[in-house]
Amino acid sequence: MNAASIFQRHFARLPVWQWLFLAVATLGLSAASRWLTLPGVAFSALWPASGIFLGAVLALGNRPLWLLVPCMVFWSSMLMNEPWAMAVSGAAGLACGSLVARLLIERGKHSISARGTLSPLHYLPNLYFKGAFVGSGISSLIGSLGYRFSVPAAAEFAWQDIWLVYWLLEGLGVILFAPLFFFMLRRPSFTWQSIRVDFAKKPILIWAVMVLLAITLSVILGQLGDDRYAPIFALALFPLVCWFAAEASPPSLDSIIPIFAAIFVVFSIYQWGGLPAVEDITGLLRVLLQVGFLAVMAQLVANINHQRHLLLDRFRRQAYQDYRTGLANDRGLYQEIKELLETNRNGQHYLAYISLIDIQIIKELLALDGAITVESVLTQQLQQFAVDHAVIARLSEGRFAVLLPNSTKTQAEIAVNELQQRLSRPVDEAGMRSNLRISIGVTPVNGQLYSPQQYVSVAAQAANIAKQHSLNVYWVDNPKQVAADHYSKLNRFGLLKDAIENDELELFAQEIRALREPEEGRAFEVLVRMRDEQGELLSPAQFMPAAEAFGLMPALDRWVIHHTMAFLAADSARLEGTCKCAINLSGASLSDPDLANYIAQQLNYFQIPASKLTFEITETEAITSTQQATKFILDVHALGCRVALDDFGTGLASFEYLRQFHFDEIKIDGVFIRELANNDVDESIVNAICKVAAAMQLKTVAEFVENVELSDRLANLGVDYAQGYGIGKPQPIGDLFTHGKRSS
Template sequence: MPRFPLSIRQRLALVGLAIALLLAGTGYLVTDRLSHWQLETTSWQQVAEAESKLPPTPHAARQRNRPSTHLSEAIGLAGLLLLASLLTCVLLMVLFTDHLALRPLRELAQWLGRNNGEPDRISTLRTPEIVDLTDRIRELLRRSREATDARLTMLQQAVEQSASVILITDAEGNIEYVNPRFTEVTGYPPGEVLGQTPRILKSGEAPEEVYRELWRTIKSGGEWRGDLHNRRKDGSLYWASETISPIRNCKGEITHFIAVQEDVTEARELAARLAHQAAHDSLTGLINRSEFELRLTALLSTARREYGSQHALVYIDLDQFKVINDTCGHAAGDELLRQIATLMRQQLRQQDVLARLGGDEFGLLLRDCPLEMAARIMNKLHEMVVNYRFGWGDSHFRVGMSAGVVPITAGSPDSAELLKLADATCYMAKEEGRGRVRILRDGEAETTRVSREMAWVERLERALEEDRFLLYGQAIRPLCYDRPDRCEVLLRKLDRDGRIIAPGEFLPAAERFGLSARLDLWVIGHLSELLSHHPGLLSGELMLAVNLSGPSLGDERVLQQIADAVREGPLAKVHLTFEITETAAITNLTAALQFMEELRSQGIHFALDDFGSGLSSFGYLQQLPIDYLKIDGRFVRDMLEDRVDAVIVRSVNDLGHALGIETVAEFVENDAIRERLQEIGVDFGQGYGIARPAPLEQLLRPAADGAS
């Protein structure tokens, strides 16, 4: 039985026919019986039978003599007709590549290859195998459709249930979809916005340039991010953090835009509240010191940039605040500050900046205001405060005000120095009698003094950082009875050139510019360290007196540190007396009383220093738990020549003894003064006529040696 090998064209056509028939879902057998080909399928058999019933034509008769040509053309024609089916199959193979689908096709191809396409062997490929392959492809398509539907359902649910606002527009910006969160945030149902543009949410607060930049970005294919202040349906505003991105089709063309919004209104409001709290005083609602310093710096930069512009800085201090605060309590003091702040704001211009700097101190920036105009504004403000009456319960109080005004020009120092200069000018107003406005002008003599004191501030801060202070001491000796000496601890500054500077040169500047409390803590710390190095002193009857400044009495944090140092460590083992001035005690009466009562329970004594310098102290003397009265040295020094001074010394001594308080006379310069004090009955004396100051360690060494 001869065999006719198939040409390459015939083989390709046969493969195409087999794949096409496979897609039709019916099995076929193809066999070669000598030179006649027969397709054993129902479809082809029906065609053949129909064809055999037709009358033969000459052309057909000739063709029967050429069986191989007839078969080749038939198979070729079938392959060409089914080329579309072949391409469809290839596309499905690419899109749904799966092991189950490709394996049978690979097997078919391998089988054809192994048998070299011989027709006799093709007949061994049975119909069930082809049907099974078809079923697998159909199952694959079904599973793919189900997976696609599941993914689409999942994505739809994610968008619908998203906590973010999602909005989709066409390429022209017309809204085509909004999710339920959009309605929750904006109040607009889908029916009212579909077909509209996002302009329906526009509040009008953002500049038009923001929206132009937004559209430029997304139309060029970029992503835009930013915050927009949008308007809800009810007219209320909300902040939205938005991300807007383009959507492209398979050709890369932008067809839609998708916007994802987050409602950040609460976060924005919280940030605004925190920023406001950080920049404002919670009691008065005015800006606080840190914010005031920032605005002062900005105004100074403006003055330097706009040469010739003039502004003014004002430092304000209420004169009677502490009296009201101590008499009626902190609640009354707080209410006074609120009312004064409101009154001052009402008198100022819109461009002026008022701040509470701390306590009863206020700062004021007068923009575009020469000194002459600043003087008129401040005089009006001063008159308003002076005429004001503060009522609390059944009591009414007058409130005074002292203020210092300094110019802000292109030649002004930096903001920190300007603020110190204004503070010092305000202090000069107080020294001149309080209740007045002091204007600092260039060329005045006071400018030199204030500048000199301001220079001390920097020197003192450097000395604190470099630990360039020394502890000195001066003996306080009994005048009438045989009792042990006491020693007052004094402070000296060691300059960089080795010169020792007395406290009279730097303490006024330290108190004026807020450094005295730091000096007090330095003394306490180094005194404790000195005593720890000489433990022999702690077993004797060492009696020390330490000065505390007024600012320390007004600072609860400093008082707590001092109280802790006294309760623990070496200071707890000596007879310790704290000396406070009558002015400091009266100014900080409430804090002073609490501090004194707490430490007196631990055996600490207190002395009222410079007594007699302020006659108002007599009324408070009985309230203060005082052990010693130190008579102001100005009266003691001239008591032999001035009868009034002598009467004051005797009166203070008698008053102290009547209250059970021992007295100490300062400035005992010679033996004559000492003898006169002994006649009067003063208990202790201190001064150059008794003992000069010396390094504390040198004074304590004999006591340490004796104790050891």
């Protein structure tokens, strides 16, 4: 291989500035090191070449050796007039030691490519054991042999003493210079930027002033012959270096440590600052041990400080990151929304709240591991979501959010539709072959609300609306109004909870009149009312949504059952005169497996004939558990109570429910009754319902009957009972029995 090919293969791969820097640094620092020694001593107190060699091969590979070895041979033989054998052995030793140290470091866990490591030499076992101990041991061994056999005066010393001195010098050079040169060659821009940033900080500037002050006072007092205080200021450099190590970045510390080492050696050799005189090699080696101690102590402090910062950064990331998926968590999402509104409040942004509807069912079917697998797949789908600058977060189990900054509504619609399609696919990894049920609520993030939490709350409410109405996506146009409604619900929730706990609700009743058969007693539907803070009576429409939203319906239903039976049992004549007492049950109560037992206990406690009670199930609510609803109806029938299907005709299943469940009566929704006198279609629908009911031997009740004429018409169509303002308005339940003489 000719010289041109060698140059092309090794030299041309590196930038020219790196070759020039290595050559100038090697020759310049080696020459400068000759000033840091005693007169007549053949070696330098600080030997930067060993550190330059190791730092260069770690940063750039073996290629720098093609330059460094000739430079060292040239410096030793031409500039220092050393024998060729000594020059070649010294350069070869440095090359061999660096190669061995590099091999050991790269095979270790904390190598150059190790993640999260600023430098392989900032893992101190690499620097101290593999670099300073093993690498310098090999290079000093070869160099000391060359010195022993090429310099006649070396015969005066034991060979092992020469080796140990060489070893100390080269090991100290590795500790002081290798980290710095690795950074300068591997990450030059980062190194200079870190140094500039550090020395722009106020604590570092204060530190620099204190260092200059300590050096100046030490020199002045030493020149004045004050040997009491001058050493104090000189030795103050030790804690100052440790202070710097705790404040500065690794590149800054790596550049400062050699400077402080050189200052301390100069002070010792030239007896500045009142330090003891160094008169021989033993004294010089003692100074070098002190310098080594200073460097190791500073590097240990820096390493501990660096690990502390890594730990703190990890804790900070964990505070804003979901532990299971690595996505942002709720805090991370709130922070992103906050920063977005602070920097671009007038822009168009959208927040999508994603709810996995069947997460609890998935946990029951597939156990926790299966649910985790499903969420992992959803996370992967979200991470592949190709929208610039989108922020993806996992808020809780089966709940995710996607923040779409700087997006028009059209762009947001396209993105959300893509999300819905992606996330609804079956999860084969968990053994699920059917599509996932996903509901998504989307709200604009437009600066109308006061906090990020409110935007997430509004989007969550939109997702809940989408779930209730079997929609894929529900879009919010006015988040401020939705937030105000939610706040109102929260307020009503607090009032209702207190009213249930303190028995402050009020029972009302509305009469139900028989149209076709003689009445055997009083029939009525039990209603409930609540008063606000000012004592004003609230209708169910004003507090029922809060009860439904926050899960109070089962407790409210039980309160009504208990107090209704207590009211009837309080007066035997009242109980005797009642033929039918209808009580509404919510869809949530039907999912309560203990509700039928509770009704049985109340019947037994108050001694109420079960035949007097009719429980109305609202057909406009989906019956979530068909099995549980069937069991409840059978259990209630076994007690002797009756069951009615309320709001029939406008709900979610209508005639299918009549086939599936054993009802005793149906209540025709008022939407078919109000305009029946003027609407032939409504009349036909009511007539059809009555025929179906008659065929199934069910009683019918018409709601919203506003006048007597409508009652007569309904009777002719086959309706059994009527209820509405034309029959009787809702009133306190006690008034129904005190003043409620029914008019014909």
